[in-house]
Amino acid sequence: MAEPLDKAKIxxxxxxxxxxxxxxxxxxxxxxxxxxxxxxxxxxxxxxACKDKNGLAPGPRFRRVMYVEGGKFPDVYAYKVNMSCNHCAEPACLPTCPTGAIYKRQKDGIVDIDSSLCIGCRRCEAACPFGAPQFIPDQNIVSKCNMCVDEIDAGRKPYCVMACMMRVLDIGPIDKLRDGTHETKARGPNDYIVSQVQSMADPELTKPSIVFIPHSKGAVK
Amino acid sequence: MSGGQEPKSVFGRNDVRAGIAFGYVALAAFVFWPASTTVNATAPGAQTVVTQKSTQVAQAVTAPAAAPAAAVATPAAPAPLDKEAAAAIAALAKISDYQKARWHPLHFKPAIDTASNDQCLACHKEVLDTKVRDKSPAGVAAAQSVAWYQTLDTFEGGQDTFHARHMSTPFAKTVMNLKCNFCHQGNDPREEAQHSSATSVNAGVTMRKMVDPSKTCLMCHGKFPGVVMGFEDQPWHALREGMETPDAPNGCLSCHADQFRTERHKVNYLNAAAIESEAKTKSDTCFGCHGGRAWYRNSYPYPRHPWPGMDPVVPEWAKNRPTQSAAEHLAGVK
Known part of the structure; x- marks a missing residue:
């Protein structure tokens, strides 16, 4: 059995x-x-698919599809923005955690959380600019998307990607997604890529690993 | 694998994938379409928020937050509530229907901008009562956990929730004066992407948040702005050596006591006098909010308030900065 921790020593x-x-x-x-x-x-x-994989109750949603509607007749528009954890290059959640429950994988940059180490201070939830960490009220802990690391390690793609019948959601090396060199069905031949869409927090805060094919009314940069 | 490769397993085959996708689409349609806006209303945590708090409201009305203990410069005590305000807060507590509470005008612009803490806490007092777990599910003891930023000499006490750390701990009460609506700036249950519809008011919030972190959190959780001070990208821990002595423990004051003396702490969400006083004895009072708790990798572009004797030549980095804080943050504005 491990030695009990000595507070004075710490x-x-x-x-x-x-x-x-x-x-x-x-x-x-x-x-x-x-x-x-x-x-x-x-x-x-x-x-x-995400809730199914992660056994989530009705409240918390690791992934969220947001309906964006706007404009005035006849110039109206509607599009969707789909975000979970963005596995940021410099995540804000990770440095807030007092128990080391959140970590970033060296080999693929996935930001994972070991919720069994979580004490429920909810700092990560507050710090994430994209609302990714989700509070699980009945356990008083936080959990979040880990890009289905078990699937990734098994050579497959995350459940959300596998469930997308329109093939509009995909994963890949973010630098190749950004420069358009990664082969994916989410991007058509004449599509262009942006890192930020309307109403999304400033990517400079944490450098999120996500890109979008934007609607003409939704592109920022 | 590299994530970019097509999966080689059976799940990567398009026909199987289409089957999986169809199954989830059908399930999603079943779950979301009948009442997509009421899904959260049935969450166990959400249901209890309104219904259990009537006794707490009475406390909120009759017993305002305790005065800060050992505050160097004690902030003004909250003015006693007039009869009308007290009645309004008591009325909030009587709302027992979750949907009614959810659609209460207080959650929307412009009422949220002037909401008092007492009004918010009438229904949400549990945010200050909630405690962290004594132990994580795997047995990590909260009392024996310390984060890197908790090595600052301003840190005291044990682990606590972020609400407590911003509102009710002794340090928070001493140097801060945060109101609920400093961070929670409104919520429109009709929209998942706030203020995107033609009829909504631009609340200045970002997707999945009730706030724009760049305009609030970044103020105290941004990167040490060494570049604008001519230190290039050197971190403060590399610079402070030699600037601090037992008699003058705060190296920031080497330059910022007189030479570069902005007045930006004179805002209504901070207790400026208390910060000044604490800074004389604690080496991390300044650094704590200027790089010591940097969750974010950029710096907040603080307004450059003029000070007596300020060089009239505006440096390159400050050319586009405002010269005073946002109107809602000016000292004296409630």
């Missing part, structure tokens, strides 16, 4: 390590999502 170590700072992990490869805002029909199959 405090001493804290003083010794004082002024050390957090440095984000620089992964060998950064996986990310691509979502086609225009061709998505908002069926929410991805949401349900």
């Amino acid at each position: 405090k001493e170590a804290v003083i010794r390590k004082k002024r050390e700072v957090y440095e984000p992990v620089k992964p060998d490869l950064q996986l990310g999502f691509i979502h086609n805002n225009v061709d998505c029909i908002g069926c929410r199959a991805c949401e349900i």
Whole structure:
């Protein structure tokens, strides 16, 4: 059995390590999502597949399809934005965690959470600019999308991607998704890619690993 | 595998994938279409919010938050509620229907902008009562966990929720004066992407949040702005060595006591006098909010308030910055 932790020892170590700072992990490869805002029909199959995979009750949603509608007749528009955890290059959730429950994988940049280490302080939930960490009220812990790491490690794609009948959601190396060199059905031959859409938090905060095929009314940059 | 490769397993085959997709589409249609806006209303956590709080409302009305203990410069005590305000808050507590509560005008612009903490806490007092778990499900003890930013000398006490750390801990009460609506700036249950429809009011919030983190959280959780001080990208922990002595423990004051003396702390969400006082004895009082708790990798572009003796030449980095805080944050604005 492991030795019980000595609080005084920890405090001493804290003083010794004082002024050390957090440095984000620089992964060998950064996986990310691509979502086609225009061709998505908002069926929410991805949401349900995610909830099914993760055994989520009605409240928390790791993935969310957001309906965006606007304009004035006759210039009206509608499109969908689909986001879960964006597995940011420099995630805000990770440095907030006091127990080390959140970590970023070196090999593919996936930001995973071991909820069994979570004490429910909910700092990650507050810090994430994209609302990814989800509070599980009956357990007083937080959980979130981990891009289905078990599927990734088994050579498959996440449940949300597999469930998308329109093929508008996909994953891939984010640098290749950004420069358009990654082969994916989510992007058509004349589509262009943006990193931010209307109403989305500033990507400079955490550098999220997601790109979009935007609607003409939704593109930012 | 690299995530970009087509899956090689049976699940990667298009016919199987289409089958899976169709199954989930059917399930999604069943779950969402009948009443997509009421899904959250049935969440167990949400249901209890309104119905269990009537006794807490009375507390909120009759017993305002305790005065800050040991505050160096004690913030003004909240004015006693007039009869009308107290009655309005008591009325909030009587709303027992979740949907009614959800659609209460207080949650929308413009009422949310002037909502008092007492009004919010009439129904949401549990946010300050909620505690972290003593142990994680795997047995990690909260009392023996320390995050890297909790090594700052401003940190005291044990692990607590982020609401407590921003509103009710001794440090929060000393240096901050945050109201609920500083962060929670409104919510329109009709829209998943706020203020995207033609009829909505631009609430300045971002997707999946009730706030724009760039305009709020980033103020105290941004990167150390060393570049604008001419330190290039050097972190403060590399610079502070030699600037701090036992008599003058706060290296920031080497330059910011007189030479570069902005007045930006004179905003209504901070207790400026208390910060000034704390900064003289604690080395991390300034750094804590200026790089010491940097969740975000960019810096907040603070307004550059002029100070007596300020060089009239505006440096390149400050050319597009405002010279005073946003109107709603100016000291004296409630």
